[in-house]
Amino acid sequence: MLVAAKTSGATPLVIACRNGHYEVAEYLIEKCSADIEQPGSVMFDGETIEGAPPLWCAAAAGHLDIVKLLISHGAKVNSTTRTNSTPLRAACFDGHLEIVKYLVQHGADIEVANRHGHTCLMIACYKGHLTITKYLLRLKASVNRKSVKGNTALHDCAESGSLEILKLLLEHGATMDVDSYGMTPLLAAAVTGHNHIVDYLIKHSNLVSRKERIDALELLGATCVDKKRDMISALYLWKRAMVERYTQGETPIPKQRTKKVAAYDYVVEISDPDALDDLMADPDEMRMQALVMRERILGPAHPDTSYYIRYRGAVYADAGKFNRCIELWNYALDMQQSMLDSLNPMIQSSLFSFTELFSFMMGEEGKQTSRGRLIPPVDVVEILRVFNKAVREVKLGNEMLEKMPNVERDMTYLTRVLVITLHMACLLTRLMEHNKSTNEVNKEIHRAIYNLVKLSIKTRNGRTALHLACCREAALLGRYPACQFPSPHLAEILLEVGADPNSKDDEGNTPLHLAAMAKPCPASVAQTLLNHGAHIDLVNNSGETFATLLKGQQVHELVNTTKYTKLSCAAARVIQQFKIPYKGIVPAALEPFIACH
Template sequence: MIACYKGNIQIVKYLLSLKANINRKSVKGNTALHDCAESGSLEILKLLIEHGATMDVDSYGMTPVLAAAVTGHNHIVEYLIKLPHIVSRKERIAALELLGATCVDKKRDMIGALALWRRALHERYHGDGVPMPKPKTKQVAAYDYVVEISDPQALNDLMADPDEMRMQALVIRERILGPAHPDTSYYIRYRGAVYADAGKFNRCIELWNYALDMQQSMLECLNPMTQSSLFSFTELFSFMMGEEGKHTSRGRLVPPADVYEILRVFKKAVKEINHGNQSLSRLPNQDRDLTYLTRVTVITLHLASLLTRMLENRTISEDVQHEIHKAIFDLNKLGIRARLGRSLLHLASCRDVALLVKYPVCGFPSCHLIKVLLTVGADATARDDEGNTPLHLVALANPCPAKVVKYLLDGGAHLDQVNNNGETFASLLRCQQIHEIIDVTQYSSLKCAAAKVIKQFKIPYKGVVPQALEPYIEMH
């Protein structure tokens, strides 16, 4: 398989002389013939067929001829479709249609695509045997409700409407490959990105939502492809909020980001976190890898940060404000603990979890997000695996944002709460003094002072003070 993919015919010949299993399948179900088709090695492909290679399907139901069509290797497709003993009429039609879609999206060859689609139509209706009409497919809003063309004259008219031609390519690809194939959602997202570059943001958002829905329905939760889709939305909305009112490179005005569109994606992200967290909770502790859950949670918090920024910077109705608070409340209610045992409030308070987006409009610690998280019930005294509270993590920001510190303290955080290393907020500050950030006297109490004395002088207290006070003393 490796030799076929790399196009090394001498090694292939040598391995065949050693009676290598020519039709052996990989974990993903592909054969050496698939690897030839994907790499474009026609000479090796002919050699394999001469030695008895068969046209098997991989785990996505793809035959080598379809694999060649997806990657755009015309010469492989043309060779294989002339071999009726291994490629059926149905496969021939699908390969020509799929190769046409690849010409549109990968090669930007509209004339070549039309020629291939005409050949496929002729094969459907005038090939050997009874006609094979195109199966009816559902009309999709993201595709502008286009219907697959079955008439040669209508195909000719496509040259006057490149946009519909691109939608035809997406419809054809989804019908042949199916929603589970990664190329289906990849090219939907690619087409959306092209629209965004052209300033057609609504078209982009509609297509990306369709791809995200497809991924969430077909892929396992927290899949990297779904993560990538959510991250793309974060970048897009960040760009729109950061560049609003300016002109794109193509002269189009960047519109304001629609709060309902951000909410729409945010709720899908919360759904992804919920399902991912449930899946992980069914595993033994030693088998839980929180990497993907943490990444999706951070992406979701960036979307939440954009929403809460809108609360402060825009005049929006009370209904919308309520919906934003409700959506973030639903996220907080999940009780997510990411890597290092960090809560949502920990992540929102940590400088190091900020996403590397091209157009950051809100960094972490995120003042407005922290404010809303506290409003919907986040615990300001929660400790991570290292004993840090959100306040400890804020202290590591340079400079430490006074507004965030005040929100956390007003939300119940304690200035003198210690982490596992005995460090407090004040001792973790590097370039500032605590009095430069807040009025310490405003957030000091006799209770805290008494607890500190008990801990400092190691005065026995367990079983002496009321049991309800013991955790309070312990955290100082």
């Protein structure tokens, strides 16, 4: 019983194998009959690996003696973690060559991929382990096998910058395939800024076309601007690309015309070699050129396209140019919402960044930035613009989840997006409270919040938007908290546009119950709920009322109970207290009313 027990998710044998304690592992196996396959949770490089068998732990940590011990006692050499990672793949990850050889000699399958389709060869290439790569290739590892996202081992070494491994793969028949984003290994090297990989590949006309050479040079130049802040190298690379386009004695390949974008300051991509030199005098336009180029080459679906738009916006915000930041971030958010699945983590991240930015601007208005600029007042119309996009994300996310079977439905992402959306609503109510919006805009805000409430979203634990507004745990953790939860102002507007004050979550709690659990319960929230029809004496599934849930507070300190207690409620409580039979005696419509008291 002791050796099978888990501490922080790991058995004693898993812990001993992870930390290299040979004698302890031997004792547990031989004297205590520990289950040699019982998995556990272990930490590697700050990440929790779930369902890791003892052999996987020893192989990943590089303990060859324990690997031999486990296999000698019959450990399954191809056992996997929850993500389908084998002990062999774990050894390849951290470059433990002797363990790799030992596992293969004892039947390890080199082609078992993890749940993402990444094989042992792919991970050895990505991590730059040349000797392991050579060994796997001698064993005829599949060199052109693709992962779930379509990348090959050649993509992995191009992305990590290992030229020696790249040459080795090409010698063994690796081909320049595209992944699910349409990226070749050449473009993968350009995106990550590996000049030496790009230079090597573009010299081989049998591997890459002229257009691919041009795209790679231009993309590498954009990476120099945004990732390395190296304007001189970027210009050099863009000039090389221009020469390839127009002056190589072949038919010119003109640049594809792209629409002018307000977020990019309506920049038109330069196609004149002489005009490139003028860019050095205008770094800001050069940065916009890099964004336009990247979007043209990678397309809007590639994560790096929106990532660098957001990055450039953040740089503008740091410099005090908040309008430029907001414009770029809106463009990136529109791009993400049009290309990605609803509730995608990248969309969540964009919406969360907006809440932090708007909260910072509201909290620091009128103060100077580190660059000496004054922080302007936030424009309520800009928050409303993003809020409407957030409501759309909640709506589409909920529709997507409703199509899934209950067993596959995970409410985590929908809950987070709704919480972010409510924080933006909270900011809007604060601006309304301080008369920083016109009557027309106030109507728009009410309409937008009504659109959110009428969706009748139930998140994790069956909670509505009003539940979250009255719940302490719904507060977003960030550098600049958007507003404090529970929020009376947010609760007020949600109730005004039709939120149900007596809606119950999965535990039978109404928003009033959650407010009582806030410790301390804000009197303003309780009074707001009661003034809009919340029942003060409803019981949850545990038989608790608002009054009994208060800790360290008395109900009369918060509200005048007489004002909110009806004679019908008092009668219902008496029936319940004395267990008076009522079903089939009172009118049927009254039965649920009595039951909830």
